[in-house]
Amino acid sequence: MNGALVRELYEKIDTFPIVDIHTHVQWKTPAARDIGQILSYHYYTELANSAELQREPFPLDDTAELTRVILPRLAPLRHTVQYDWLMTISRELLGLGAEEWEPENWQYIYDRSLEVMDRPEWREELIAQCNLAKVLLTNQYDEDLDGIDSSFYVPCLRTEPFVVGVEDPREREALGAFLGRAIRTPQDLDAALDKAFQRFVAHGMGYAALSSPANLVTAYVGQDEAQRLLDRLVAGERLAGEDQRAWRAYAISRVCEACRRYGKPYHLMIGVDRGVYAQGVPSGRDLFDSVNSLRGYDYLFNTYWDVRFPTSALSDTSGLELTAAAWIRHNVYPSGHWWYTNQPTDMAREIRRRLDVVPANKLIGYYSDAYYLEFILPKFRMYRFELALALAERMERSLIHPNMEPFMLDDALEVAEDLLLANPARIIGLGEA
């Protein structure tokens, strides 16, 4: 590692404003109010629970108490990247050094966090300090978007309610309430999608999004078949096996049709197995399956050739499959590094793979997946450091590589800008917002 060069590159990349194309930030309460909210992020509760089983639920609603409870349990996490994120928040946003993070200091840390974060001007200071330019959200179809500052927040439509949700009577009923009539026919589903897209487009919609289980298979399913499946759902039956697969394949296609009509991308996040860990904390119960074929998306990518599919895969074993898909398919765009692959080791490999063989205009470098704005900066720094490392390595290789033209600092920064700014804007169409 050429430390000086990495640092030089990193520092230049770190001056870029942040465009964060996938978060779970709530636009009305985007920033944490205190350090307890930061610690309530599942990355900390799940690691504390992993280090030592938490028999009683964590006091997630009492952030002071949560701070008191979590602090002594952070010791075994000190060498994790998740802890590093926390320290960056502490050091740079709260002005508290890592040495303060001792259990007996919990009240001091909590009070200090309130002092900083619980001020009306905090949100704007935070945005300025972190140089955040645009934050994309993940929104429910009926979520209140009135008054959203769409020059900064970009709403993106969760499509699970239209795909998986319809199978659940309560969720289907809610969707019917949103539409103004019960969901009884494929046309009703289309109408609900249409209404949602219209609402979102009116507020500067980014894209539609779906997180899907391992080995999902998309396929053509006709309207008659869809009607038959919907009839069974309405009759109170539960779908399973092939029927469930058929319904979901149908519904996903209808989302694609809407994406096509409205010219919006469909962001796929592939491969999460929900709720598999019984003793997990909230949001800390999901894993993935290393056995995960992307072959199931061929139908979708081929049929909706005019829809852009920014795509993330949760399993490391899907990394080269995704790279290869983006290498030849015109409408697949590798997007960031999701969740369990969002750590230096797997990120480093995927960055290099993608840079080596995928057209540079197709790569979306990173998104934070953050729940609060505070997490965006440390997570982007983790990525930017790995990117700087990969680019520095490439610069050094180019000096002695028999096939490579010189790859200089400016070339490296151009690539970084493509990945972090130009591509997200163009692929998602943020210029339109």
Added chain:
Amino acid sequence: MNGALVRELYEKIDTFPIVDIHTHVQWKTPAARDIGQILSYHYYTELANSAELQREPFPLDDTAELTRVILPRLAPLRHTVQYDWLMTISRELLGLGAEEWEPENWQYIYDRSLEVMDRPEWREELIAQCNLAKVLLTNQYDEDLDGIDSSFYVPCLRTEPFVVGVEDPREREALGAFLGRAIRTPQDLDAALDKAFQRFVAHGMGYAALSSPANLVTAYVGQDEAQRLLDRLVAGERLAGEDQRAWRAYAISRVCEACRRYGKPYHLMIGVDRGVYAQGVPSGRDLFDSVNSLRGYDYLFNTYWDVRFPTSALSDTSGLELTAAAWIRHNVYPSGHWWYTNQPTDMAREIRRRLDVVPANKLIGYYSDAYYLEFILPKFRMYRFELALALAERMERSLIHPNMEPFMLDDALEVAEDLLLANPARIIGLGEA
């Protein structure tokens, strides 16, 4: 990276003549006639199509026009290894620097390429300049081999026609025409194989080859069962599911029998899914499946214990499985780095794995998979650089590693020579040619 050491190693390795054990070079027209033919290689058309969908087919038959059309579309590929290959061809074979590659220069580049390449002496100059010693081909069973210079070109028999092709009436008919009687019985298949092997052996045959889909399962299938399946094919039925698997397993075994009889290796290229991308350019429609078990080859490797199987796997997820197979199995030889794994990131990992645990006499370092002789040099350089890097790293580790004896420059070069020259010659039997 110890740049000086890598460079020193690379430069020594670069003096080796090239033995390229797998290409798609046409022996009668082995070199490109102009830069348009180079650009017609699917690596460029598919990347151009991936960077921006090409709605009309590329003008593949009009190489000047193709040059004009492709050139402006190369910009987003500038940081790919595929572009690096092109620049090496341009710089070293055509004498055109990378700075010339601007869209407005297309005619100049095209003309210059004609000037260099469209000369009768070009082929021999190219061979000399690139230090090519032996080029193995991929040939149809009935391809004209008369007059082939078998001191340089080594024909290798594509066996897909005997395995998959038999299922297709037209291909079966062609095979019958080659044999001199229709393919009606398992004996006819054997006779056709025999005739093909005889022809190839007479021209210095290298090996038989097969590229196979993900999760192929080999197994014993009796002659009666094979007759039954062939009868159905002859009767115009299409095989599917278990029947198709059984037929293919049978036919593959018969190829192995022929390999055994003639003492020739069977080169397996495992895991391609053909034609999955609908909007792809010619040869740019295939992908692979990360879910790919090599367990399906156990029968083959065990039963044909006296046949050598140089083996490539397309998926990164098969890399360690292949290494482990070569670690214990006497007749499995990891061969090169195929297609989607033919890039620095995955190559680097596999080189290290193989060197660490597989006997050094079992490794075939690299092949180019080239369509024109011009591609061999840049592709080998990509590999040789990664090999030099791995060997340099090993030299440096040996200085401080508690288990390792000193691994010096001469040791490194001996390993390189094994991988690039001695092993290919011995494993494939090129000395016999």
Added chain:
Amino acid sequence: MNGALVRELYEKIDTFPIVDIHTHVQWKTPAARDIGQILSYHYYTELANSAELQREPFPLDDTAELTRVILPRLAPLRHTVQYDWLMTISRELLGLGAEEWEPENWQYIYDRSLEVMDRPEWREELIAQCNLAKVLLTNQYDEDLDGIDSSFYVPCLRTEPFVVGVEDPREREALGAFLGRAIRTPQDLDAALDKAFQRFVAHGMGYAALSSPANLVTAYVGQDEAQRLLDRLVAGERLAGEDQRAWRAYAISRVCEACRRYGKPYHLMIGVDRGVYAQGVPSGRDLFDSVNSLRGYDYLFNTYWDVRFPTSALSDTSGLELTAAAWIRHNVYPSGHWWYTNQPTDMAREIRRRLDVVPANKLIGYYSDAYYLEFILPKFRMYRFELALALAERMERSLIHPNMEPFMLDDALEVAEDLLLANPARIIGLGEA
């Protein structure tokens, strides 16, 4: 690579005593008697067989002859890590430099080895020289443990006889003989397990252990169903498919119940396919499947939430899945680097992954899997070197990483001590022994 720093770190880590949590050492004859026994280890016979097929069985019972036969066949293995282990044994334990390892020297090497190893004091000298503190064994339920020095050797119970063995009449009979009555009911199985655990606990039991095939699925199976399956076995039937899966799932659960009762961990070694290579040497016939989902263990991990599961996976494709499981699950502990992943390339990746995201108190760094005490030192050195490299890299990153606090030599050594000493002791409960 910062060679000086790696070496400094390595040398400090190398002063740690060795706690080896998984071996196949025989406690009555733990050390080799001569170099032929060392060479009889399947790592050497299988590599010799892989480099060149051995048609006659190796003379495993005549260690002088084996030495003579194997020595000339080591040349192609010279660059493997397995050969490096041998050289460390030769250099440091026998005082023979690598240059002595020439075929014509076989008698000299053999004699010298006898001279050193075939002395009564050898075992203790070896333990002292290698700084071995504790060696965990793999024992059959009825193995003689009387007189075992349980301050040094820790017996661990192989549970295959209770899971897979019961399906085999002879093994079932042996288990009945151990219990004192035939195995006819689920209660008999429990009683046999209980008797075995009691014996082992009386001798300082470490844990129960299981090596399992790829894609094992655990699940709830009721006692009535188990009785029905056992009845069929007793009636002489063979179980297959779903029935076999159900029986194994049942039996594994019963082992977990015993682990729970006795407060002992269950060490899982996941993903070996036994006996797949027909021409393999003894213990050199097993491979793994890259298609291997850990999802099948969800039931076990959830249900036996109060049992600790140190877990190894044989396939590289399971690496991140195991890391992610340990990241959120409180009772899954990544344990070492098993067999085909026990080489620098895959080890390096897993070390980094685990350190980055799993609580530091959950990681068991390494075990040797050794058959003789002599192998422990070189194998641990291989790991310690990779660990030193990862920690040195982390130290260097911390100096320029925007999210990291300084990670100094003392921090690195603390992590190393956790992985190599503190965690194995606490997770397995070696303090109790």
